[in-house]
Structure formats: structure tokens, C-alpha cells
Amino acid sequence: MKVLVPVKRVIDYNVKVRVKSDGSGVDLANVKMSMNPFDEIAVEEAIRLKEAGKAEEVVAVSIGVKQSQETLRTALAMGADRAILIVAADDVHTDIEPLAVAKILKAVIDEEAPGLVLCGKQAIDNDMNATGQMLAALTGWSQGTFASELDIEGDSATVTREVDGGLQTIKIKMPAIVSVDLRLNEPRYASLPNIMKAKKKPLDEKTAADYGVDTAPRLEIVKTSEPETRKAGEIVGSVDELVAKLKEAGAL
Amino acid sequence: MQFGPTEEQQMIVDTVRRFVETEIYPHEAEVERTGEVPAELAEAIKSKCIETGFYACNFPEEVGGAGLSHLEFALVERELGRGSMALTHFFGRPQNILMACEGEQRERYLLPAVRGERMDALAMTEPGAGSDVRGMTCSAVRDGGDWVLNGTKHFISGAEHADFIIVFVATGEDDTPRGKKKRITTFLVDRGTPGFTIRDGYNSVSHRGYKNMILDFDNCRLPDAQVLGEVDGGFAVMNEWLYATRITVATMSVGRARRVFDMALAQAAEREQFGQPIGKFQGVGFQIADMITEIDAADWLTLAAAWRLDQGLPANREIASAKLYSSEMLARVTDAALQIFGGMGLMDDLPIERFWRDARVERIWDGTSEIQRHIISRDLLRPLGA
Ligand SMILES: Cc1cc2nc3c(=O)[nH]c(=O)nc-3n(C[C@H](O)[C@H](O)[C@H](O)COP(=O)(O)OP(=O)(O)OC[C@H]3O[C@@H](n4cnc5c(N)ncnc54)[C@H](O)[C@@H]3O)c2cc1C
Numbered sequence: 001m002k003v004l005v006p007v008k009r010v011i012d013y014n015v016k017v018r019v020k021s022d023g024s025g026v027d028l029a030n031v032k033m034s035m036n037p038f039d040e041i042a043v044e045e046a047i048r049l050k051e052a053g054k055a056e057e058v059v060a061v062s063i064g065v066k067q068s069q070e071t072l073r074t075a076l077a078m079g080a081d082r083a084i085l086i087v088a089a090d091d092v093h094t095d096i097e098p099l100a101v102a103k104i105l106k107a108v109i110d111e112e113a114p115g116l117v118l119c120g121k122q123a124i125d126n127d128m129n130a131t132g133q134m135l136a137a138l139t140g141w142s143q144g145t146f147a148s149e150l151d152i153e154g155d156s157a158t159v160t161r162e163v164d165g166g167l168q169t170i171k172i173k174m175p176a177i178v179s180v181d182l183r184l185n186e187p188r189y190a191s192l193p194n195i196m197k198a199k200k201k202p203l204d205e206k207t208a209a210d211y212g213v214d215t216a217p218r219l220e221i222v223k224t225s226e227p228e229t230r231k232a233g234e235i236v237g238s239v240d241e242l243v244a245k246l247k248e249a250g251a252l
Numbered sequence: 253m254q255f256g257p258t259e260e261q262q263m264i265v266d267t268v269r270r271f272v273e274t275e276i277y278p279h280e281a282e283v284e285r286t287g288e289v290p291a292e293l294a295e296a297i298k299s300k301c302i303e304t305g306f307y308a309c310n311f312p313e314e315v316g317g318a319g320l321s322h323l324e325f326a327l328v329e330r331e332l333g334r335g336s337m338a339l340t341h342f343f344g345r346p347q348n349i350l351m352a353c354e355g356e357q358r359e360r361y362l363l364p365a366v367r368g369e370r371m372d373a374l375a376m377t378e379p380g381a382g383s384d385v386r387g388m389t390c391s392a393v394r395d396g397g398d399w400v401l402n403g404t405k406h407f408i409s410g411a412e413h414a415d416f417i418i419v420f421v422a423t424g425e426d427d428t429p430r431g432k433k434k435r436i437t438t439f440l441v442d443r444g445t446p447g448f449t450i451r452d453g454y455n456s457v458s459h460r461g462y463k464n465m466i467l468d469f470d471n472c473r474l475p476d477a478q479v480l481g482e483v484d485g486g487f488a489v490m491n492e493w494l495y496a497t498r499i500t501v502a503t504m505s506v507g508r509a510r511r512v513f514d515m516a517l518a519q520a521a522e523r524e525q526f527g528q529p530i531g532k533f534q535g536v537g538f539q540i541a542d543m544i545t546e547i548d549a550a551d552w553l554t555l556a557a558a559w560r561l562d563q564g565l566p567a568n569r570e571i572a573s574a575k576l577y578s579s580e581m582l583a584r585v586t587d588a589a590l591q592i593f594g595g596m597g598l599m600d601d602l603p604i605e606r607f608w609r610d611a612r613v614e615r616i617w618d619g620t621s622e623i624q625r626h627i628i629s630r631d632l633l634r635p636l637g638a
Contacts, residue, residue: 070259077263189271192305192318195263
């Protein structure tokens with residue numbers, strides 16, 4: 001079985017995000033970018049499937065700006081076998097919307113014929129949480145979202161899903177699209193030998209046009225703003241004072 | 253000329269940075285509080301490092317290392333420099349002097365050190381001989397076919413975790429036109445060798461938990477097989493290999509300075525007094541400007557020195573400059589950062605006071621600033637007959 005893992009280049013989770021002064025989005029110029037953390041979990045899971053003898057090949061694919069190549073190299077350094085870069089934008093601020101990404105991925109699936117797609121449940125930049133689901137709809141494949149456990153046996157997969165207030169376990173038919181959640185695994189570090197090998201692994205470069213997909217945005221971003229800053233707290237001297245303050249604030 | 257990392261080098265930097273942020277940072281406060289590294293934690297850091305193939309990455313591939321260039325290894329150490337030294341010690345980088353091992357010494361010391369099975373430490377300094385290495389009194393004399401060691405070494409880092417120590421001792425004296433000169437030999441001494449004890453050293457304000465130990469040799473008997481390199485060849489061994497520890501001080505100083513700088517920058521942008529961020533006051537803003545300028549200068553100076561080693565160019569003076577400038581830069585940067593944090597900077601609620609304390613030793617160990625200036629000036633003036 002071949003596993004396809006879509007990975008997205010996003011602002012690094014450690015970076016303090018700054019909104020552009022015109023409110024059109026987040027400032028990404030000269031900012032550290034990394035692989036979307038959920039996608040790292042997907043890559044890790046795919047490599048584990050390969051190590052367990054349940055997959056033969058792990059193919060990472062990224063859709064975005066040319067620099068997404070670095071994200072693919074990271075996937076290769078973690079242990080993916082090869083990579084496909086699909087250039088769909090020139091400006092690092094251009095975000096390709098989930099439907100366009102899903103359409104391109106569908107075309108990649110038609111070409112590559114994987115038995116499983118493992119993707120992150122969402123990207124931490126815009127939190128859309130839609131690509132996996134849209135891809136399942138376009139392909140007509142089964143879907144298992146928010147996976148915190150995955151077990152593949154023959155032509156079916158058992159997926160434990162993290163749903164509100166608990167876990168739900170479902171059994172789905174392969175081929176399938178599985179979107180992964182935080183607790184599925186702890187991604188490994190790229191190993192030094194794999195880092196040195198990553199450059200020698202194949203990385204194909206294509207464009208969105210090669211797949212005939214129009215990536216023009218359907219959504220208009222009206223405004224982006226900083227979350228309200230937390231106001232400083234206050235230390236009270238007694239319970240009475242606390243109750244008085246709460247009343248004052250209209251909380252009691 | 254090219255001023256930037258390759259894709260692989262960037263990935264090395266990112267991976268080590270992440271390792272330090274994930275495996276080291278969360279445990280720093282505890283090490284600082286207790287002055288100890290719990291054995292399980294040390295083991296966990298070590299085994300993760302081995303798993304990722306970074307352990308002993310400064311060693312060539314033919315002995316099981318990763319064969320990184322000096323430049324790449326400098327990048328690794330720069331990122332490690334961000335973290336507590338007590339903890340990054342277990343992201344093992346054995347002394348590259350072990351490459352001088354020959355014959356069965358390779359099986360007993362070099363290869364197990366590279367595999368992370370045996371840890372090493374290096375002992376030169378004595379209570380009476382610091383900068384003046386040749387002033388050492390720790391000695392070995394011939395007795396039958398063996399050597400008998402007597403004397404004391406102090407300030408020996410990592411010795412409490414070491415399975416064996418690389419020890420430099422005097423093995424004779426030569427008359428030279430400039431007076432008597434000691435001959436020095438390097439020995440490999442296993443922990444537990446009769447007549448050899450390792451005991452606690454002093455409490456240092458810098459790098460709590462990264463202990464320095466005292467080694468006592470009391471008629472410690474060693475066979476010839478424990479000699480590293482040639483008898484009386486200790487200086488040759490030192491000259492061939494010990495440049496590396498000075499580059500380490502330089503790179504780690506740069507890494508730590510960047511970590512401190514990021515905190516100072518954020519503080520300058522966020523802390524408000526007189527109704528505006530303190531960074532808007534020129535007194536603070538210009539401080540930030542000077543800090544980053546010095547950090548970048550130290551970074552390039554250090555990487556350029558490592559690059560010279562890779563090119564096989566003479567690098568002794570450049571390494572001394574890098575060690576001197578980076579360690580002094582770190583002192584200025586941590587001091588300025590503490591000033592930007594004001595009173596809170598001194599409190600152990602924040603790590604700033606720790607970075608400030610830790611910075612102090614960098615100008616002392618592996619050759620004091622004065623000794624580096626001596627190396628640099630002699631390198632330039634001696635050829636001119638001055
Ligand atoms: C925490 C710690 C860990 C250490 N770890 C190790 C270790 O693992 N292994 C090891 O072998 N050593 C280790 N050292 C020793 C370290 O390398 C020495 O402290 C250092 O070389 C200086 O020696 P000293 O402390 O005896 O100072 P001294 O040599 O006594 O120097 C005192 C002062 O005199 C100055 N001075 C000396 N000679 C000259 C000169 N010619 N010109 C101008 N000024 C001069 C010095 O710069 C310094 O300011 C460690 C030291 C410390 C503090």
C-alpha cells in the first residue's frame with residue numbers, strides 16, 4: 001500500500017503572530033515557517049505504518065509557494081520516500097483554499113493511486129478543518145476524522161475519533177482519508193542520517209495548472225484582528241472583598 | 253563567498269533547536285533549583301540523542317559518527333548553547349581528542365564513547381596550574397613496566413558522569429634556553445582504577461548542575477596501554493585536538509545570546525512605562541541595536557573560524573578571536589538584557605539572572621580572555637620579531 005501525506009507550510013507554532021497593519025492578514029515576511037504540526041503527526045503515522053510492514057511507500061505532497069519544498073524536505077528527513085511539490089502561488093501570503101487543495105489532491109490520487117491518505121485534521125494558520133472531508137467527498141472514499149488511534153487490517157481500518165466529550169470508534173472500508181488529531185502519536189525528530197539523505201530523495205515539481213485546477217479564492221477576507229489582550233488581574237485581600245468586587249463587576 | 257546555510261544545514265539547525273526546546277527547556281528550572289540532573293532524565297536525553305543519530309556527530313563516519321564538518325558541528329553546538337549545559341551534556345559530544353586512540357584503545361575508549369556507552373571527561377587544570385598548563389605538578393613516573401601517577405586535578409567538568417578521564421600529567425623535564433620545560437603525557441584513566449578517586453568540587457555560580465570535580469591520584473598504577481598518543485607527546489596531542497573546545501565556547505555563547513536577546517526584545521516591545529513600550533525610549537532601543545549587532549558579529553566570526561578549519565587553513569588566531577569576542581559579547585548581552593528587565597531580571601522567577609550568571613564562566617574556562625588575547629597577539633607579533 002502507498003500512503004499519501006499532504007503537508008502544509010505554515011507559520012511556526014512558536015512564532016508570535018502579528019497582524020498586518022492593513023488588517024488583510026498575518027505578517028509572514030521574514031517569519032519562521034514550519035510543517036503544520038498536525039501534518040507532522042500524519043507523516044509520523046505513515047512512517048510507522050511502513051515500519052510495521054503495512055505500507056510500502058510514503059509520498060508527501062505539498063501545495064503552495066515554491067518554499068514549501070523545505071516542508072517536503074522535512075517530511076523526507078523524517079522518513080518519507082519521495083515528495084511532490086505543487087506550486088500554486090508566488091506570494092507567501094496567498095493561502096490556497098481547502099476546496100482547491102482537495103481538487104488538486106484528488107488529481108494526485110488519480111495519478112498515484114494510494115491506498116490511504118493521512119492528513120492533519122486542520123492547519124494551524126487558518127483552522128479550516130475542511131480539506132480532508134472535501135477530499136473524501138470528491139473521491140467518494142471513506143473518511144475517518146480526528147483520529148487518535150488508527151489500526152489497519154486488510155481492507156478495513158479502525159479509527160478512534162476524538163469527538164466532543166469522548167471517543168468514538170468506527171470501522172471504515174479502505175481506501176480511506178484519515179485526518180489525524182494531536183494524540184495519535186508523538187512525531188520523531190528528523191534523524192541526522194535522514195537529513196543528509198533527504199536531498200537525494202526524489203522531489204517532483206508541478207503546478208496547479210498541470211492538474212487544471214483553478215485556485216482563485218472563493219472567500220474574501222474582510223478583516224483580520226489581534227485577539228483582545230487580557231487585562232491585568234487583581235489580588236484581593238479577603239473573600240468579602242472578592243464577593244464585593246464580583247458584585248461590582250456584575251458577575252454576581 | 254556564500255552567507256547562508258544549505259537546506260541540510262538549515263534542517264540540522266531546526267532539528268537541534270527543536271530538540272533543545274522540547275527535551276531541555278522544560279527541565280531547566282528543576283536542575284537550577286536542585287543543582288542535580290536526575291539519572292533517568294540524563295538517560296532519556298542521551299537515548300533520544302542516539303536515536304536521532306546526533307550523538308557524537310562531531311566524529312567521522314568511519315568510527316560511527318555523523319561526519320559533520322566543523323561548520324555544521326558549530327551550528328549544532330550553537331543551538332545546544334541555548335539550553336542548560338547540565339542537560340545538553342547528555343547530547344553527547346565526546347572529546348575529539350579520542351581520535352588519537354590506537355589499536356585496542358579504539359575498542360575500549362573511542363568506539364564506546366561514540367556509541368554513547370562510555371562517557372569521557374578531560375583533565376588538565378590543577379590548583380596550582382591553570383593558564384600555565386606546563387606548571388602542572390601532577391606526575392607519572394616509571395616503575396617496572398608501568399606508570400605511577402600522583403597529584404590532584406581540579407575544576408574537571410563532567411567527571412561525575414565519566415566512565416574514563418583523559419588526563420594530562422608531567423612525565424619529565426627538559427632544560428631549554430628559556431629555562432626548564434615540563435614534558436607532558438596523556439593518559440586514559442578508567443573510573444575505579446585503584447589509587448584514583450573522583451570527588452565533589454566547588455559550587456559555581458555558573459551552570460548549576462554542570463558540576464566540576466576534583467581528581468586525586470595516589471600511587472595510581474597504569475600500564476603503557478593507557479597512554480594516549482606518544483609518551484611525552486602530550487603537547488602534540490593538545491595542539492592537534494584541543495582547539496575544538498574553544499570553538500565550543502564561542503558557538504554556545506552565540507546560541508545563548510540569541511535566546512536571551514529574543515526575551516529582551518519581547519520585553520522592550522511589551523513592557524510599558526510612561527505610557528509607552530520601553531523599547532521606544534532611545535536608551536533601550538539603541539541597547540537592542542547594539543546587542544543584535546554584537547551577536548551577529550560573534551556568530552559570523554565563529555562560523556568563519558570553523559569554516560577555516562574545514563578548508564584546512566590556519567585557524568588558531570581566528571578561533572581565539574571567536575572565543576574571546578563571543579564570550580565577552582555574551583557577558584555584555586546578558587547584562588544589557590537584565591537591565592532591560594529591570595528588577596525582575598534579578599529574580600529567579602525569570603531565567604535572565606541565570607543566563608547572566610552562566611555567562612561569567614565563558615570568559616574563564618578553556619583559556620581565559622587574557623590567554624586568548626595572548627594567543628592572538630603572539631600570532632601577529634612573533635613573526636615580526638616582537
Ligand atoms: C566551571 C569550570 C569548569 C572547568 N572545567 C575544566 C575541565 O573540564 N578540564 C580542565 O582541564 N579544566 C577545566 N577548567 C579550568 C579552566 O580551564 C581554568 O580555570 C582556566 O584555564 C584558568 O585557570 P585558573 O582558573 O587557574 O586561573 P589562572 O590561570 O590562575 O588565572 C588567573 C588570572 O590571571 C590571568 N593570567 C594568567 N596568566 C596570564 C598571562 N600570561 N597573561 C595575562 N593574564 C594572565 C588569567 O587570565 C586570570 O585572569 C574549568 C574551570 C571552571 C571554572
